Amino acid sequence: MTLxxxxxxxxxxxxxxxxLSLAVLAQLRxxxxxxxxxxxxxxxxxxxxESTLYPLLRRLEAQGLLTSEWREEDKRxxxxxxxxxxxxxxxxxxxxxxxxxxxSINSLL
Amino acid sequence: MELLDxxxxxxxxxxxxxxxxxxxxxxxxxxxxxxxxxxxxxxxxLTPGEAEAWxxxxxxxxxxxxxxxPQQYLIGPAVFPIYWYVLRFASLLAxxxxxxxxxxxxxxxxxxxxxxxxxxxLRIPGVLLTTATWVTLIFACxxxxxxxxxxxxxxxxxFPASAGNGLNWTPSSLPPIEKNAPRDxxxxxxxxxxxxxxxxxxxxxxLLAIPAYPFLLFGPGIVYLRLSPFQxxxxxxxxxxxxxxxxxxxxxxxxxxxxxxxxxxxxPWRTIAFKAIGLIxxxxxxxxxxxxxxxxxxxxxxxxxxxxxxxxxSVHRGMLCVLAIAGLQLMWEVxxxxxxxxxxxxxxxx
Numbered sequence: 502m503t504l505x506x507x508x509x510x511x512x513x514x515x516x517x518x519x520x521l522s523l524a525v526l527a528q529l530r531x532x533x534x535x536x537x538x539x540x541x542x543x544x545x546x547x548x549x550x551e552s553t554l555y556p557l558l559r560r561l562e563a564q565g566l567l568t569s570e571w572r573e574e575d576k577r578x579x580x581x582x583x584x585x586x587x588x589x590x591x592x593x594x595x596x597x598x599x600x601x602x603x604x605s606i607n608s609l610l
Numbered sequence: 611m612e613l614l615d616x617x618x619x620x621x622x623x624x625x626x627x628x629x630x631x632x633x634x635x636x637x638x639x640x641x642x643x644x645x646x647x648x649x650x651x652x653x654x655x656l657t658p659g660e661a662e663a664w665x666x667x668x669x670x671x672x673x674x675x676x677x678x679x680p681q682q683y684l685i686g687p688a689v690f691p692i693y694w695y696v697l698r699f700a701s702l703l704a705x706x707x708x709x710x711x712x713x714x715x716x717x718x719x720x721x722x723x724x725x726x727x728x729x730x731x732l733r734i735p736g737v738l739l740t741t742a743t744w745v746t747l748i749f750a751c752x753x754x755x756x757x758x759x760x761x762x763x764x765x766x767x768x769f770p771a772s773a774g775n776g777l778n779w780t781p782s783s784l785p786p787i788e789k790n791a792p793r794d795x796x797x798x799x800x801x802x803x804x805x806x807x808x809x810x811x812x813x814x815x816x817l818l819a820i821p822a823y824p825f826l827l828f829g830p831g832i833v834y835l836r837l838s839p840f841q842x843x844x845x846x847x848x849x850x851x852x853x854x855x856x857x858x859x860x861x862x863x864x865x866x867x868x869x870x871x872x873x874x875x876x877x878p879w880r881t882i883a884f885k886a887i888g889l890i891x892x893x894x895x896x897x898x899x900x901x902x903x904x905x906x907x908x909x910x911x912x913x914x915x916x917x918x919x920x921x922x923x924s925v926h927r928g929m930l931c932v933l934a935i936a937g938l939q940l941m942w943e944v945x946x947x948x949x950x951x952x953x954x955x956x957x958x959x960x
Contacts, residue, residue: 534639534640534643535636535639535640536639536640536641536643536644536647537643539640539644540647550668550669551640551641551644551668551669551674552668552669552673552674552677553677555636555637555640555677556674556677556678559633559678560681577639577642577643578635578639579636579639579640579643580635580636580639
């Protein structure tokens with residue numbers, strides 16, 4: 502990887518990092534377990550590695566933005582996540598912020 | 611699938627032990643669902659090669675497990691600039707304290723041996739490493755505490771205002787604009803300022819070692835000096851002490867600048883003052899007409915008396931020339947400085 506490619510990759514990851522949390526929160530307005538959440542995001546064009554998504558879910562839960570419960574589905578125990586009430590509030594604020602940034606960037610382009 | 615079990619077993623070894631069973635059960639459920647989907651899509655089981663490629667794409671077990679650990683910097687970006695400032699400051703301070711203590715120990719009672727001097731120099735990396743370790747450890751604790759308890763417990767401004775880096779800094783605590791800073795010249799770097807102090811210190815050590823090891827100054831010529839009928843007069847000791855004293859003075863001043871964070875400030879008047887004081891050793895030599903004498907006057911006066919007289923007069927005249935040149939140079943620099951000050955004041959008045 503050349504220096505320019507490396508620089509682009511770092512900037513791209515930095516740009517994506519914040520968006521991923523927002524995307525996960527958006528998708529978890531409906532209940533999902535890890536794998537279906539990953540599939541749902543991928544279907545909308547947002548591929549996230551397993552090693553990024555699953556720990557992120559735990560982190561968001563530890564921060565009080567998600568709630569989770571173990572439940573059996575298709576003869577397998579799965580951990581289902583959804584947005585908590587705090588999460589809904591923070592998500593609304595983040596969404597507003599994201600839309601403002603998006604509008605600013607669009608007006609700059 | 612055996613390969614998946616082996617993968618999860620490896621992940622488990624690196625997970626936080628309080629939550630490892632819970633995390634592992636969730637990870638297993640997710641990965642098994644994914645595997646089922648893949649196999650349903652293919653209409654068959656994954657081949658060992660496909661399974662290996664799939665798990666490889668998820669990433670190394672240790673990396674996956676690490677993402678479940680609490681996200682904690684050793685020293686985060688908010689603290690790092692202060693850490694870097696303190697690390698440089700502490701390393702410099704440790705170097706100075708160590709150097710002074712070593713010099714005192716080396717020169718206590720007798721002249722230092724070369725072995726002891728080199729031993730003291732070789733211990734410098736260890737001293738710096740120990741200092742850096744302690745500073746890093748303290749800042750890692752600070753970072754850990756900030757991550758856990760926020761910044762409320764920190765004192766308002768732990769660091770000098772000149773650094774402008776205290777976590778709760780205010781613009782009014784920043785140092786005033788440096789006057790007379792040359793705009794067209796690159797300011798001296800910190801590394802250069804540190805190097806000047808270190809080499810200044812080494813120069814002092816070298817100067818102090820000369821009486822015990824004259825070859826450090828004269829090289830192989832020391833043999834001729836020992837065999838010659840001439841010897842140095844005691845005024846040279848006074849001259850040497852002045853040279854050492856001036857160097858100690860200069861190095862100390864540079865050190866104070868470093869500690870104050872003022873090494874980038876140009877100090878033209880100080881440079882001129884140093885040059886003026888630097889004339890004193892020459893004046894000391896000029897004040898004595900006899901700089902060399904005979905080791906055995908009764909034996910050698912007749913043979914070397916005339917030569918000695920010529921040498922003394924020549925060196926004395928040479929010193930007068932050096933004094934005249936240095937004095938003129940000093941006067942020129944004072945003139946340039948006074949003119950510049952006048953111009954700046956006139957420009958400011960406009």
